[in-house]
Amino acid sequence: MRLGLGCAQLGNLYRAMTDETAAAIVDAAWAAGIRYFDTAPHYGLGLSELRLGAALRDRPRDEYVLSTKVGRLLAENPAFVGQRDNSGFEVPATLVRRNDYSRDGVLRSLESSMARLGVDRIDIAFVHDAEDYVEETLAGAIPALIELRDQGVLRGVGLGMNFDRILAEFVRRSDVDTIMVAGRYTLLEQPALDELLPLCEERGVRVMAAGVFNSGILATPAPGTTYDYREAPAELVERARRIADVCARFGVELPAAAIALPATHPVVEAVVLGASSVRQVESNAARAAVEVPPQLWEALRAEGLLR
Structure with missing residues (x-):
């Protein structure tokens, strides 16, 4: 299985970390064989990109794949008087995000990202959270990225969001190479199987x-209580508990099965996991190495717990 490191936590997602911890997380990922790193300007108002770039600076550029995102430009915050960011990142709000899915916005965003990362190229550029900007993205962002891909500046053009049906619309209507789908093809729910993944396979x-x-x-052997960043409904917690019980019959912990399931689909190229500590990186890598017997999936299907 190919693992990627999602770098939202490097932008102080929910809680602050030191620069040293951020560097150690990237070092641990590299030591675990991870060679795909994903970030975004949104993550900590550019802090994730700065930290990731610093941590990768001495790594051979041809040995890893780097993706970032476009759609949110960062601008100076003229009203800054000491307030903190209001989008879940523990950073000062010295910058503000401006949604911009135009051609000019995409080019400016990529230029700024490469400066923060300290690189001369990005491998994959994802249009970030464009669910409310479908037509603007189809008219501006995606054609601009495709042009850069055709010029050899990018290796891949993609989209990333939580909405499988809107991703399917983009795949159907544009020439993208890659998508990042968050939370819609998991051990708990698989709506991406309806349309998105078959369409990706076809195209x-x-x-x-x-x-x-x-x-x-x-994320834990005994199911947690957080779902899509909110308190999980009781019926989902019970469903997760039943899944965990089936996994236990095969000697597999719930998180290991959760990592393994997406990789069973032929179009899934990588599973991207975040980490807020070196220990989490090592734990994720160890769980990704667990061999999950096919009989586990069969048992989950037999009990109506898996598509």
Whole structure:
């Protein structure tokens, strides 16, 4: 299985970390064989990109794949008087995000990202959270990225979001190479099987599976209580508990099965996992190495717990 490191936590997602911890997380990922790193300007108002770039600076550029995102430009915050960011990142709000899915916005975003990362090229550029900007993205962002791909500046053009049906619309209407689908193809729920993944298979679009723990409920051997960043409904917690019980019969912990399931689909190229500590990186890598017997999936299907 190919693992990627999702770098939202490097932008102080929910809680602050030191620069040293951020560097150690990237070092641990590299030591575990991870060679795909995903970030975004949104993550910590550019802090994730700065930290990831610093941590990768001495690594051979041809030995890893780097993706970032476009759609949110960062601008100076003229009203800054000491307030903190209001989008879940523990950073000062010295910058503000401006949604911009135009051609000019995409080019400016990529230029700024490469400066923060300290690189001369990005491998994959994802249009980030464009669910409310479908037509603007189809008219501006995607054609601009495709032009850069055709010029050899990018290796891949993609989209990333939580909405499988809107991703399917983009795949159907544009020439993208890759998508990142978060939380919609997991051990708990698989709506991406309805349309998105078959369409990707038909059109040769590769998939990065993110959010495979559904933001926490599948992240521990005993199911958690957080689903899609909110308190999980009781029926989902019970469903996760039943899944965990079936996994236990096969000697597999719930998080290991959650990591393994997306990789069973032929279009999934990588499973992207975040980490807030070196220990989490090592734990994720160890769980990804667990061999899950096919009989586990069969048992889950037999009990109506898996598509």
